[in-house]
Amino acid sequence: MVAVPAVVSQAYERVTAEFDKLSSTQKYAVGAVGGLASLYLVGSYLFKSDNTKPTTLQLTGGSIDSAKVKAEFDAYADSYGKGAGEGIVDRSKTVQLVDVFYSLVTDIYEWGWGQSFHFSPKLPGKDLRASEAAHEARIAALLRIRPGMKVLDCGCGVGGPMRTIAAVSGAHVTGITINQYQVDRAKHHNAKQGVAPLTDVVRGDFLNMPFKENTFDGAYAIEATCHAPKLEQVYGEIFRVLKPGSYFVSYEWVSTAKFDAKNAEHVRIIDEINFGNGLPEMRTYKEAEDAGQTVGFELVMSLDLATASVVAGPWYERLRMGKYTHAINHAMVSAVDAVGLAPKGLKDVHHMLVEVARSLIQGGETGVFTPMHLLLFRKPEAPASK
Ligand SMILES: C=C(CC[C@@H](C)[C@H]1CC[C@H]2C3=CC[C@H]4[C@H](C)[C@@H](O)CC[C@]4(C)[C@H]3CC[C@]12C)C(C)C
Numbered sequence: 001m002v003a004v005p006a007v008v009s010q011a012y013e014r015v016t017a018e019f020d021k022l023s024s025t026q027k028y029a030v031g032a033v034g035g036l037a038s039l040y041l042v043g044s045y046l047f048k049s050d051n052t053k054p055t056t057l058q059l060t061g062g063s064i065d066s067a068k069v070k071a072e073f074d075a076y077a078d079s080y081g082k083g084a085g086e087g088i089v090d091r092s093k094t095v096q097l098v099d100v101f102y103s104l105v106t107d108i109y110e111w112g113w114g115q116s117f118h119f120s121p122k123l124p125g126k127d128l129r130a131s132e133a134a135h136e137a138r139i140a141a142l143l144r145i146r147p148g149m150k151v152l153d154c155g156c157g158v159g160g161p162m163r164t165i166a167a168v169s170g171a172h173v174t175g176i177t178i179n180q181y182q183v184d185r186a187k188h189h190n191a192k193q194g195v196a197p198l199t200d201v202v203r204g205d206f207l208n209m210p211f212k213e214n215t216f217d218g219a220y221a222i223e224a225t226c227h228a229p230k231l232e233q234v235y236g237e238i239f240r241v242l243k244p245g246s247y248f249v250s251y252e253w254v255s256t257a258k259f260d261a262k263n264a265e266h267v268r269i270i271d272e273i274n275f276g277n278g279l280p281e282m283r284t285y286k287e288a289e290d291a292g293q294t295v296g297f298e299l300v301m302s303l304d305l306a307t308a309s310v311v312a313g314p315w316y317e318r319l320r321m322g323k324y325t326h327a328i329n330h331a332m333v334s335a336v337d338a339v340g341l342a343p344k345g346l347k348d349v350h351h352m353l354v355e356v357a358r359s360l361i362q363g364g365e366t367g368v369f370t371p372m373h374l375l376l377f378r379k380p381e382a383p384a385s386k
Pocket residue numbers: 108109111112113116117118119223224226253276277278322325326329330350353354356357
């Protein structure tokens with residue numbers, strides 16, 4: 001039995017006593033008003049849209065035809081090996097699987113999280129949105145960007161960070177994402193929020209970008225390069241398109257020094273994180289540092305932002321707090337999936353996310369995983385010509 005606090009039961013008794021005193025007509029009136037209010041609340045949760053995020057009834061399979069959502073999700077799930085530490089079995093399919101992954105989750109992310117698809121440390125006295133924006137704005141400062149400069153957002157999602165970074169710096173930001181549905185959503189938000197003049201969004205593979213060498217004055221990747229089958233490939237492409245002397249910042253998903261590959265519990269947590277987030281495998285922070293240097297970058301800073309500040313709250317707290325909301329969300333998605341008002345299979349996608357929220361919390365609590373290892377790299381200046 002759940003213990004009801006005394007103050008709640010006393011209030012309940014007072015309200016029912018007052019209700020009993022009403023005439024039957026008054027009781028009907030109160031019932032009708034209560035019923036309408038509840039209908040309004042449920043209705044607005046399900047239907048109302050200010051066009052900034054999808055409602056429960058507007059959840060789609062992104063660029064995937066709704067009739068194919070279940071089959072695509074099943075194929076995605078089958079692409080992961082069952083052995084410990086295996087990840088995506090056929091790594092040559094990674095980019096295509098990641099594209100499918102983002103079609104399946106993008107609406108759910110926007111619906112239940114927002115337009116920035118990343119974590120942030122919770123800053124004291126600041127709410128979630130302010131903490132998120134500060135995490136994004138730090139990048140503009142590290143890149144030393146200013147009006148007139150051109151910046152690359154590598155793996156831009158639906159553009160939450162790009163809008164902050166363009167707005168605070170005045171620089172022009174070009175985002176690239178593998179997923180067409182995200183391109184459409186990002187452009188929609190950029191226009192709606194008045195950031196279109198300082199932004200552009202293209203569909204493309206960050207392993208082979210449609211930009212000339214030495215194009216950008218700065219580049220960043222927020223929780224995105226973890227999807228690359230090999231870090232050297234994406235870092236090498238970023239190196240190519242950056243102008244000499246400019247900076248690249250990445251917030252990397254990596255295992256920390258606390259991760260022990262012989263500890264079955266650690267390996268399970270990481271395997272679950274890989275599966276629920278479309279990662280081919282998990283790298284160590286050391287491998288990420290080395291990958292940048294291998295392609296020619298100078299390593300300027302390497303710092304785990306999850307543990308860097310003793311006053312900031314843990315990045316996984318927001319997931320921990322959302323546990324009950326996730327359960328309610330699951331009931332809602334299962335209901336609309338069951339009655340055919342959402343693509344069949346969306347409930348399985350949502351179930352995967354409920355599960356991965358738990359694994360991410362475990363990754364954070366044990367300290368074996370961080371989604372925010374900051375790497376600041378610099379492309380060396382071109383040698384002076386004689
Ligand atoms: C960088 C990546 C994504 C990071 C996060 C934005 C997402 C990781 C897990 C996601 C979520 C988990 C639980 C969902 C919940 C069950 C649902 O009802 C509402 C959405 C979630 C909160 C969802 C939101 C986004 C995440 C936090 C990866 C992919 C590299």
